Amino acid sequence: MTARTSAESTRDIPEATVARLPVYLRALTTLSESGTITCSSEDLAQAAGVNSAKLRKDLSYLGSYGTRGVGYDVDYLRYQIAREIGVTQDWPVVIVGIGNLGHALANYSGFRSRGFRVVALLDADPTRHDEVVAGIDVRPFDDLEQIVRENGVAIGVIATPAIAAQDVADRMVACGISSILNFAATVLSVPAGVDVRKVDLSIELQILAYHEQRKAQVEPA
């Protein structure tokens, strides 16, 4: 068990900071893997693509201020952030909808390496139930409740067509899943206390388009 004071466990980290912590963690992992022992806030900020004042402010919520003239200890800061996010724990995850995207997610190495363990792949289509994807059997969607109970699953991933996503979310919530990652192109309605995050694969393309448009504008006519 981690020993946390109640002050620690109830303090609020701003949502925008929470969203940047995984980005810092990724940058620190890259630095660590390249043999870097300590880094300045400027180095880390550059690797993470934020400005260094924002980085220092974000890390101050974790009680991390670095050492003047030395900077941050890469591996310790990495541990602090991983603990804060919760990825030092084991998170059993189910993926529902094993089409192309579900296959890609099941095979995605970035989940396993951050503590997310895919315990089951579920699909309503009986023709998929003979498949084995990434070493895991595809099982009937109706096994959801049993799998969630047996594995203590708190996080569900929806990779179904949009039309099926709300029904899947309802069944997930009914059996105790309280965090949903939604790849379907629809807005889910869920009760208070359930977190939903929607992945929109076009957002990054739109950011690229913005810069591309500006490059075109500054080129000579």
Next chain:
Amino acid sequence: MTARTSAESTRDIPEATVARLPVYLRALTTLSESGTITCSSEDLAQAAGVNSAKLRKDLSYLGSYGTRGVGYDVDYLRYQIAREIGVTQDWPVVIVGIGNLGHALANYSGFRSRGFRVVALLDADPTRHDEVVAGIDVRPFDDLEQIVRENGVAIGVIATPAIAAQDVADRMVACGISSILNFAATVLSVPAGVDVRKVDLSIELQILAYHEQRKAQVEPA
């Protein structure tokens, strides 16, 4: 042609604001589709998941201040943001690497609806070259240069295994692609002037894990 003053085309919008514009655009599209004509900054901020002061600040970079007591005209603001991002244009895109993820991306409706037109699917594996995905033939990777030239492609999507990604990026850059969306689990090195955005599908899961961990902490022991 759009008539832009040089002041408009060279002013800088902060990167964090740029990253939120597609989120506002998505929220406005949802509001518009549900028949909403005008919305307050609070309504829009809530739909987009940001605070309303930040939203107003972001929109002020676009010269959009809303009307006191009325709010924002949903369709007009949607047009303003779409124009600012550049998604009122047609963006021809190539996808390289037609495995599960490449299939999912080729079929993803959210690209087409934002002006991103997939003009070619390329894969180095000859056994894939007979496939048709989302109505598009899979072609040899060596056709890249010809396709980019003929279609004026500026944006490339890399959905290959990590080991192939740098070579693909080098070839893309050599034939004039200046924006790359990278789904491969590797950091690409590209010359100055080329924008790369990396999609990390685990980031959203990590944000969910943070909240899930906090829910677990406040439950009675």
